[in-house]
Amino acid sequence: MNDIFHAVFSTQGFVLGTLVPFLFVLTVVVFVHEMGHYLIGRWCGIGVKAFSIGFGPELVGFNDRRGTRWKLCAIPLGGYVKFVGDMNATSSQPSAEEIESLTEAEREVAFHTQPIWKRAATVVAGPLFNFLLTIAVFAVLFSLYGRPVLEPTVAQVTAGSPAEKAGIQxxxxxVKVDGSxxxxxxxxxxxxSGRAGDAITFTLLRDGKEIAVTATPEPMEQQDALGNKVKVAVIGVVNNAELGQPRLISYT
Incomplete structure (x- = not known):
């Protein structure tokens, strides 16, 4: 019985704590992406048959005054905008027969009959709107919560490092790095990081007094966020959250 309860509540926790937030974020990203295609497509005079969030059977929907079908579908793993003239899901170039099957009015507003700059603008609009969404989200987060940073305080000096040789403790x-x-x-x-082999003057605050020391950074191989090996210059000092006294930089 305990195993059954554990399985039920574990599943419930996964659904409410992981799956639902994931689908919500995905839906927002998809909606903004497809809205970019839709708005720029409409601005370019391209007709739109459908704007869908999700795939599969339609759950709810309505037609607007321009004849576009707005709908929410059963499988919330994407979405699409169907322009006039789209004969398949990839919006690939239709055949001559398929174009001939369109009415004269449809051919005038079909995606594939538009100048290349209009088609390019419509295609690029989706990723561009996602980029703008990212900027907006981070702007709001930084405005509301600020950005966490660490104070420039030395927690540890590596033995034999340029910092130890320079007398950093x-x-x-x-306070300053070469006057900056x-x-x-x-x-x-x-x-x-980019000054391996250069003698750098560091201004330090120690016991309430400023002192200046000179250290020459050495190249060190590290992995970047993508797993690539890169060489950066280091002097051999370590900072940590306790001594660094994390604080928030506010942008309001």
């Missing part, structure tokens, strides 16, 4: 706070002010640990990494 745990607890030191970076830094406000976060990421600023220090950014100013150092």
């Amino acid at each position: 745990p607890g030191d706070r970076f 002010k830094v406000g976060t640990f990421a600023d220090v990494q950014r100013l150092v």
